[in-house]
Amino acid sequence: MxxxxxxxxxxxxxxxxxxxxxxxxxxxSPLITSGIVDSFSMVSLxxxxxRQYQIKIPDxxxxxxxxxxxxxxxxxxxxIRGN
Amino acid sequence: MAYSEARRAAYQADLAGIREAxxxxxxxIIHTAxxxxxxxxxxxxxxxxxxxxxCANNYLGLSSHPEVVKAxxxxxxxxxxxxxxxxxxxxxxxxxxxxxxxxxAFLETEDTILxxxxxxANAGVFEAVLTEQDIMIADRLVHASIVDGMRLSKAQQETYxxxxxxxxxxxxxxxxxxxxxxxxxxxxxxxxxxIAELDKICDLADKYDALVFVDDSHATGFMGKxxxxxxxxxxxxxxxxxxxTTLGKALGGASGGCVSGRREIVELCxxxxxxxxxxxxxxxxxxxxxNRVIQILSETTERRDKLEENTLYWRRRLKEIGxxxxxGSHPIVPVMLYNAKLAQEVARxxxxxxxxxxxxxxxxxxxxxxxxxxxxxxxxxxxxxxKGLAAFEKVxxxxxxxxxxxxxxxxxxxx
Ligand SMILES: Cc1ncc(COP(=O)(O)O)c(C=O)c1O
Numbered sequence: 001m002x003x004x005x006x007x008x009x010x011x012x013x014x015x016x017x018x019x020x021x022x023x024x025x026x027x028x029s030p031l032i033t034s035g036i037v038d039s040f041s042m043v044s045l046x047x048x049x050x051r052q053y054q055i056k057i058p059d060x061x062x063x064x065x066x067x068x069x070x071x072x073x074x075x076x077x078x079x080i081r082g083n
Numbered sequence: 084m085a086y087s088e089a090r091r092a093a094y095q096a097d098l099a100g101i102r103e104a105x106x107x108x109x110x111x112i113i114h115t116a117x118x119x120x121x122x123x124x125x126x127x128x129x130x131x132x133x134x135x136x137x138c139a140n141n142y143l144g145l146s147s148h149p150e151v152v153k154a155x156x157x158x159x160x161x162x163x164x165x166x167x168x169x170x171x172x173x174x175x176x177x178x179x180x181x182x183x184x185x186x187x188a189f190l191e192t193e194d195t196i197l198x199x200x201x202x203x204a205n206a207g208v209f210e211a212v213l214t215e216q217d218i219m220i221a222d223r224l225v226h227a228s229i230v231d232g233m234r235l236s237k238a239q240q241e242t243y244x245x246x247x248x249x250x251x252x253x254x255x256x257x258x259x260x261x262x263x264x265x266x267x268x269x270x271x272x273x274x275x276x277x278i279a280e281l282d283k284i285c286d287l288a289d290k291y292d293a294l295v296f297v298d299d300s301h302a303t304g305f306m307g308k309x310x311x312x313x314x315x316x317x318x319x320x321x322x323x324x325x326x327x328t329t330l331g332k333a334l335g336g337a338s339g340g341c342v343s344g345r346r347e348i349v350e351l352c353x354x355x356x357x358x359x360x361x362x363x364x365x366x367x368x369x370x371x372x373x374n375r376v377i378q379i380l381s382e383t384t385e386r387r388d389k390l391e392e393n394t395l396y397w398r399r400r401l402k403e404i405g406x407x408x409x410x411g412s413h414p415i416v417p418v419m420l421y422n423a424k425l426a427q428e429v430a431r432x433x434x435x436x437x438x439x440x441x442x443x444x445x446x447x448x449x450x451x452x453x454x455x456x457x458x459x460x461x462x463x464x465x466x467x468x469x470k471g472l473a474a475f476e477k478v479x480x481x482x483x484x485x486x487x488x489x490x491x492x493x494x495x496x497x498x
Binding site for chain 1: 221223230239240241242244257445446449450
């Protein structure tokens with residue numbers, strides 16, 4: 001895992017799991033299809049990425065499919081940053 | 084033909100998918116007026132049978148109350164059936180203004196504007212009063228109509244974990260660069276009966292210079308000692324900037340909703356909220372009856388007191404029987420079953436025992452949180468509750484869940 005994946009994964013854990021939740025998450029765990037993140041709370045993830053990486057993610061890029069795993073999210077971030 | 088056979092087949096496949104996922108909703112047909120005792124046809128085609136209704140939002144038992152029905156008749160006679168107009172053209176009668184004034188006085192707010200429903204109020208208010216310089220920070224379990232309303236606004240959307248005020252505080256800290264921070268919550272959450280800690284939320288709003296929005300649909304009329312709602316219950320009358328609520332639950336249960344709160348915000352809704360500007364006025368018959376409802380509630384707390392007593396009894400006895408209920412004090416009392424199939428089976432068995440309740444499971448509630456949501460009413464008499472309790476005891480015994488907590492139920496039935 002590179003740095004983007006690590007940052008996003010630790011944000012997801014803190015933001016979406018309760019303290020007593022022992023769900024194991026890695027960069028390939030489904031987030032939305034598993035019900036951990038829903039289409040509403042997903043806005044918090046988008047806000048975090050935009051603030052953290054100083055980017056603007058167009059709504060059509062922030063789809064439930066594109067945001068379903070940390071690896072996919074990191075790919076969107078990298079692409080928008082242009083590296 | 085544009086609606087071709089292929090198009091029809093595609094829609095039919097969508098519907099089949101919903102059925103296969105176990106998410107197809109069948110309506111139960113009631114052959115009586117709404118009340119504690121109803122006659123229900125289910126499944127469709129069966130003859131209707133008498134059951135006790137424990138799943139209506141008829142918290143105060145006013146849906147078919149003779150006084151309310153009488154006021155509706157009088158309103159119909161005096162102001163007619165329809166107005167065929169939106170409010171701002173020729174759809175505002177004296178009784179509409181009267182109702183807005185009565186609601187403001189009852190809720191102890193500055194002003195009120197009626198909408199066709201609370202869904203409409205929630206759909207309109209965020210877009211009308213916020214801009215792209217603002218941020219809305221919402222509890223993750225707010226009602227679907229709030230989610231939709233937020234999406235229609237240009238303001239930034241943020242969420243915090245359900246009832247987690249530390250998390251909310253973080254989000255408030257992070258958004259200090261915004262013009263307006265609006266905290267968004269339900270007063271009472273409809274699936275759990277959880278009551279938002281509005282006192283602490285208002286304190287945070289003061290500390291971080293934020294406004295507070297509360298949807299009090301499941302509280303107006305009975306929460307708080309005088310039944311004003313969650314803001315009275317939490318001791319924050321006068322501190323809620325935007326309060327939306329419905330006439331479709333405790334307040335007679337017909338339809339209609341409103342935005343109540345700061346004068347300027349209400350006026351902005353009158354000028355700008357699209358569901359207000361572009362949809363018909365609330366019909367005179369409902370407006371007149373709602374005036375009577377608010378009048379009754381302002382005169383006596385008898386009904387909310389009875390509801391409170393019924394709720395205490397129901398909660399205490401369910402626990403004594405050995406069912407796992409979600410703790411709290413609200414007349415929404417979820418009987419937790421965790422497993423979706425078990426919830427459906429228990430609901431079906433309860434119906435066979437003459438008790439009308441409904442099972443809820445994912446995606447309506449989180450995965451592994453399936454339940455029967457029972458709802459208590461001031462229209463219930465002790466014999467209704469006792470019959471409901473006897474049925475729960477019998478059905479609980481049949482499934483072997485009495486005395487079990489989450490761990491045991493999940494071990495026995497899976498998630
Ligand atoms: C919290 C909440 N807000 C809004 C609504 C919608 O109210 P109405 O039926 O007036 O559109 C409901 C009802 O389902 C609700 O539970």
